[in-house]
Amino acid sequence: VHDAALRDLRSVLGDRYVISDPDVRAPHEVDWTGRWRGVAAAVVRPGSAEEVLEVVQVARRHGVQLVPQGGNTGLVGGATPRDGQVVVDLRRLRELGPVDEQAAQVTAGAGATLTSLQAHARAHGLELAVDLGARDTATIGGMVATNAGGTHVVRYGPMRAQLLGIEVVLGTGALVQANLAGLLKDNTGYDLVGLLCGSEGTLGIITRTRLRLVPAPRTRLALLLGFSSVTDAVAALPHLRARSSLAAVEMMRRDGIELVADHLGVAFPLQPVPVCTLLVELIGDDGEADAGVLVAATGVSDASTAVATDEVGAAGLWRWREGHPEAAAARGLVHKADVTLPFDELSTFNTRIDDAIERVAPGALTIVYGHLADGNLHVNVVGPAADDEQPVDAVLDLVLQLGGSVSAEHGIGVAKRRWVVRQRGETAVAAMQAVKSALDPDGILNPGVLLPDAR
Amino acid sequence: VHDAALRDLRSVLGDRYVISDPDVRAPHEVDWTGRWRGVAAAVVRPGSAEEVLEVVQVARRHGVQLVPQGGNTGLVGGATPRDGQVVVDLRRLRELGPVDEQAAQVTAGAGATLTSLQAHARAHGLELAVDLGARDTATIGGMVATNAGGTHVVRYGPMRAQLLGIEVVLGTGALVQANLAGLLKDNTGYDLVGLLCGSEGTLGIITRTRLRLVPAPRTRLALLLGFSSVTDAVAALPHLRARSSLAAVEMMRRDGIELVADHLGVAFPLQPVPVCTLLVELIGDDGEADAGVLVAATGVSDASTAVATDEVGAAGLWRWREGHPEAAAARGLVHKADVTLPFDELSTFNTRIDDAIERVAPGALTIVYGHLADGNLHVNVVGPAADDEQPVDAVLDLVLQLGGSVSAEHGIGVAKRRWVVRQRGETAVAAMQAVKSALDPDGILNPGVLLPDAR
Secondary structure, eight states: OOHHHHHHHHHHHOGGGEEOOHHHHGGGSBOTTSSOBOOOSEEEOOOSHHHHHHHHHHHHHHTOOEEEESSOOOSSSTTOOOTTOEEEEOTTOOOBOOOBTTTTEEEEETTOBHHHHHHHHHTTTEEOSOOOTTTTTOBHHHHHHTTOOOTTHHHHOOHHHHEEEEEEEETTSOEEEEOTTOOSOOOSSOOHHHHHTTSTTSSEEEEEEEEEOEEOOSOEEEEEEEESSHHHHHHHHHHHHTOTTEEEEEEEEHHHHHHHHHHHTOOOSSSSOOSEEEEEEEESTTHHHHHHHHHHHHTOOGGGEEEEOSHHHHHHHHHHHHHHHHHHHHTSOEEEEEEEOOGGGHHHHHHHHHHHHHHHSTTOEEEEEEEGGGTEEEEEEESSOTTOOHHHHHHHHHHHHTTOBSOSSSOOTTTTGGGHHHHHOHHHHHHHHHHHHHHSTTOOBSTTSSSOOOO | OOHHHHHHHHHHHOGGGEEOOHHHHGGGSBOTTSSOBOOOSEEEOOOSHHHHHHHHHHHHHHTOOEEEESSOOOSSSTTOOOTTOEEEEOTTOOOBOOOBTTTTEEEEETTOBHHHHHHHHHTTTEEOSOOOTTTTTOBHHHHHHTTOOOTTHHHHOOHHHHEEEEEEEETTSOEEEEOTTOOSOOOSSOOHHHHHTTSTTSSEEEEEEEEEOEEOOSOEEEEEEEESSHHHHHHHHHHHHTOTTEEEEEEEEHHHHHHHHHHHTOOOSSSSOOSEEEEEEEESTTHHHHHHHHHHHHTOOGGGEEEEOSHHHHHHHHHHHHHHHHHHHHTSOEEEEEEEOOGGGHHHHHHHHHHHHHHHSTTOEEEEEEEGGGTEEEEEEESSOTTOOHHHHHHHHHHHHTTOBSOSSSOOTTTTGGGHHHHHOHHHHHHHHHHHHHHSTTOOBSTTSSSOOOO
């Protein structure tokens, strides 16, 4: 990066917010997984949308490439600089507007953490429907840019379903505001809001968002349902969906539960451990009655059922699900795949995945769990070397054979770029490249992320 | 249009499906309101996505402009030819795939009518969540292209929320398929599905859709709640939203109800007629209990409440709402505005709208009703001459002053093009124009619709 560019950035933001010190830059130059890293020319910290606009204009003028970054909790290298780029740290844009109780909405700066937003909303009996483990660090802008998901998508949808309005600086160097008033119906042209959501910083830098909130549930009930096969668990899904109180459906396999039991040093509530267990969350005032109806409808026996009606009990059951990635990580470096399958292929996938991994990584430990009602499974593989891409490739290859998606929640980033054409098809990728050229004509925003290199 | 273009179209589709006969063309050349018309060079009727692709390629080769058309039930001239264009009638693409009960989804051809889709889905206990009066004629492709709304948006969202996947021929001459498998999570690049929804035929011609279905409710309860002001009705909205059974919230004013009473020749169930009445629909098994809770929460007296617990009674209450446009039409030519207001401006809008119209159209009859929980009101004005744009302009002007949207459901089409820049802002419109150029570089798809002319 040309010295003149840094000089211009300093004159726009002040010296304090253009960071060249390698020690201060360092945490911005490596991603959360440790797999992606690069040396940034600088880290800049704009304090307003107008300053972001000026940063983009400086970048356009000098041909500098920008990497937008929020909490840096992504898993696919989408916010990590390649050498020589400027990281745009958006965490100073953390302002939260007043909670609009009538509309159940709030305006949030891109840099606000999820935790700060949830505290703000819950003071009004509301919450953001998308919640995730990295909440103390993950920012709203990053969650929007990656269309984050999580455990409650079955009820509320992903971030795109929460997002009503956006303020963004496009790669064209234009500041665009779209429906920051949060109007529920606005059929006046293209859905730029939805388009920016999930674009991974490649079309624009999100500076503000208008978000839908949902009532914070007064009660949450957790329920374990044991099944003798994944097929039986999948067959139970329509009965679960029929309950209007349904808020989560998480799947765990026996081998994963046994690993977690070993890790936590406690016994699973259902014994013998079922081949496949669903952890179901119900919200609302009629949780127990609902749970009873649900157990009857699915035909699961009392011996294969456990219910927790209070917060402590529910947290205890959720520990089993949350223990999966922890227990895997305790065994060594984890290769992660995050995939969606058509419902009628979930059982086939589950049957074939262990053999598929065993073929390329003999003796590896494979655990499978995830958000079953979305068809979304997480596959964790422990054993192969850090640079061995064969295990994840084997998973994604099987997913494509079965008509699924190679990225359910995590996005493409750098990690899955070479899968995009196989996933979406040549013509769809060409359309995406045309949209990219339209909104970031000079290719200054997050190059090397999401799209394959132009051919 | 050049003879060579028509010859090529005939060789692609066969003579039978390239229609030049003025009598057969006629119904395609005027819109449902009668306000928009033009002479088409031809009407073509492709029978497959591949034939649509060939039509677009012929059009590109010869510089022919295309106007995609479904059931031709739009209200803003978005599917009406201007002179010399070729209308692409998509109603032969009416194939419906098998209903997937596990996923609660179906694949529908763009030309399938809403009625045919609903019959197909209801045979499996499911339905499309978006329903509307023009159901026998309106096509799924048109509903997607306009992001149709209706009475149940408060519960299920508009068409965009039902749309999981799409098959489309872009203006670039490429056939794109995106998530026709209906995967619930697929974070692998830009949301082309959502972008095409609401694009009014200006980016691509939709040929197939993958749609989410919802359980057909076993019971529907209708409830009238009378309020002494619009302010009080708006204040009741959070109590209504708190009921998980809520499916519709329609607002009616006293003057509109008195007009309908006169038109139907029957007395309104609530006497004296309240200043503002909400028609509320609740679904599920606990309708009556829910209605009781809701009446108590909103503090409406028994005298201002009417409940219908069976289909016939509910239909009787819905007649009052549905009678509004009918009663207006019976009085003469209706000028229609379809707008959204921020919740905290709904009452102000209601107070100021009558004066605003009286100023430009003294003595006009103005009725206001609509989907209150979405902030979406329909304003009908009877009295001014057909070509008098002042009444609707006065409505839209007030809407923009109050921070609302000039088109909630109906779209932009030709009718509201000159409002787009004021609504969305220069930079957003420039971004939309860039997207248009990216996906329809020769401007052959529905020119003159949605976007203002390039400056």
